[in-house]
Amino acid sequence: MASATRTFTRALRTSARPAFSAAPRVAFRQGGRRFYSSEAPSKTSSSVGIWAAAGGALVAGGAYWFYQNGSSSATPKVFTPKFEDYQAVYNEIASRLEENDSWDDGSYGPVLLRLAWHASGTYDKETGTGGSNGATMRFAPESDHGANAGLKAARDFLEPVKAKFPWITYSDLWILGGVCAIQEMLGPQIPYRPGRQDKDVAGCTPDGRLPDGSRGHDHLRDIFYRMGFNDQEIVALAGAHALGRCHPDRSGFSGPWTFSPTVLTNDYYKLLLEEKWQWKKWNGPKQYEDKKTKSLMMLPADMALVQDKKFKEWVQKYAADNDLFFKDFSAVIVKLFELGVPFPEGTERWVFKTLQ
Numbered sequence: 390m391a392s393a394t395r396t397f398t399r400a401l402r403t404s405a406r407p408a409f410s411a412a413p414r415v416a417f418r419q420g421g422r423r424f425y426s427s428e429a430p431s432k433t434s435s436s437v438g439i440w441a442a443a444g445g446a447l448v449a450g451g452a453y454w455f456y457q458n459g460s461s462s463a464t465p466k467v468f469t470p471k472f473e474d475y476q477a478v479y480n481e482i483a484s485r486l487e488e489n490d491s492w493d494d495g496s497y498g499p500v501l502l503r504l505a506w507h508a509s510g511t512y513d514k515e516t517g518t519g520g521s522n523g524a525t526m527r528f529a530p531e532s533d534h535g536a537n538a539g540l541k542a543a544r545d546f547l548e549p550v551k552a553k554f555p556w557i558t559y560s561d562l563w564i565l566g567g568v569c570a571i572q573e574m575l576g577p578q579i580p581y582r583p584g585r586q587d588k589d590v591a592g593c594t595p596d597g598r599l600p601d602g603s604r605g606h607d608h609l610r611d612i613f614y615r616m617g618f619n620d621q622e623i624v625a626l627a628g629a630h631a632l633g634r635c636h637p638d639r640s641g642f643s644g645p646w647t648f649s650p651t652v653l654t655n656d657y658y659k660l661l662l663e664e665k666w667q668w669k670k671w672n673g674p675k676q677y678e679d680k681k682t683k684s685l686m687m688l689p690a691d692m693a694l695v696q697d698k699k700f701k702e703w704v705q706k707y708a709a710d711n712d713l714f715f716k717d718f719s720a721v722i723v724k725l726f727e728l729g730v731p732f733p734e735g736t737e738r739w740v741f742k743t744l745q
């Protein structure tokens with residue numbers, strides 16, 4: 390199943406952007422630039438002071454202190470990453486997305502997007518807690534929340550990137566991973582700005598803030614209204630399920646939503662409307678399968694989008710118009726990825742060049 394999907398997906402990608410081959414990726418990969426030292430400041434009393442000051446500087450402009458020669462006797466320098474430095478991080482992630490042929494459908498893109506979404510989707514607009522500012526899923530209990538099962542693979546994938554570009558915060562890196570995943574899987578451009586600060590374990594959010602796939606429209610509204618989204622935005626966000634698959638050892642559910650799980654399209658909406666869906670007969674949690682091929686799936690939460698009249702109107706709009714879906718998806722992803730982040734006023738957003 391996985392390999393058949395992959396062949397289809399690769400053909401789709403090739404025809405979607407014929408002007409680009411795999412060659413530039415290799416060039417980018419080898420051209421990884423280094424403007425920094427990978428050494429953290431040593432723990433002498435003076436450098437602790439500098440480190441604290443650097444923390445303050447990060448809030449304002451994303452500055453990063455380092456020792457030029459990795460030696461504690463060298464003078465500390467300040468490094469303020471710019472657009473091209475974040476583009477270099479983007480390129481590093483993009484060049485590695487398909488490095489593991491036996492991983493799922495051949496790309497780490499879907500699981501990276503799920504990491505970015507689960508980091509952001511804990512936001513609570515009433516208390517201002519949660520959201521992408523903090524990367525608190527590094528710590529238990531949040532890493533052990535049922536909804537986050539399997540995301541260690543995405544965090545581990547990004548660890549060498551963090552080691553190569555130590556000036557980026559985990560919170561900015563995880564979101565950059567999500568942006569990169571969407572763009573490299575041929576989705577729309579996702580404007581991005583850095584400025585997220587990592588928090589410690591005290592910033593972990595309580596369990597239960599992310600949606601439960603086995604529930605319906607009332608639950609979806611409870612969860613997404615809490616983050617500050619409306620019905621149209623809920624439906625636009627769910628279109629991400631064109632990508633990736635469910636894993637019995639993670640959520641318990643099984644299978645992909647579409648035939649091209651590493652290319653973003655509006656197929657999720659089309660399939661919801663056009664296929665006949667029936668309960669899958671199996672020992673796992675209740676889920677739907679398509680009657681025709683029995684190879685695709687829908688969660689009860691996905692099916693709620695065509696069972697609820699107001700949601701269904703948006704499903705119909707996005708099924709009929711991929712450009713509208715891309716436009717609304719980009720806007721709502723930018724909003725999702727910035728929930729709870731206190732960006733300094735006037736921080737500009739950047740659009741990264743794609744490799745694919």
Ligand code: HEM
Nearest residue numbers: 499500503506600601602626629633634635636639640690
């Ligand atoms: C509407 C409520 C949602 C529910 C109930 C839900 C539930 C799930 C479940 C159960 C899985 C399978 C996890 C696994 O077994 O590996 C999954 C995967 C995924 N979800 Fe959602 N999700 C929702 C919304 C979203 C949103 C808003 C996004 C992104 C914008 C998203 C992106 C993804 C992606 C990309 C995967 C595939 C991960 C992979 O292939 O490893 N989901 N989701």
Ligand SMILES: *[C@@H]1O[C@H](CO)[C@@H](O)[C@H](O)[C@H]1NC(C)=O
Nearest residue numbers: 488489490491492493545546
């Ligand atoms: C590649 O993917 C396979 C299958 O999921 C996994 O078992 C393996 O650990 C991955 N390899 C690396 C180097 O991450």
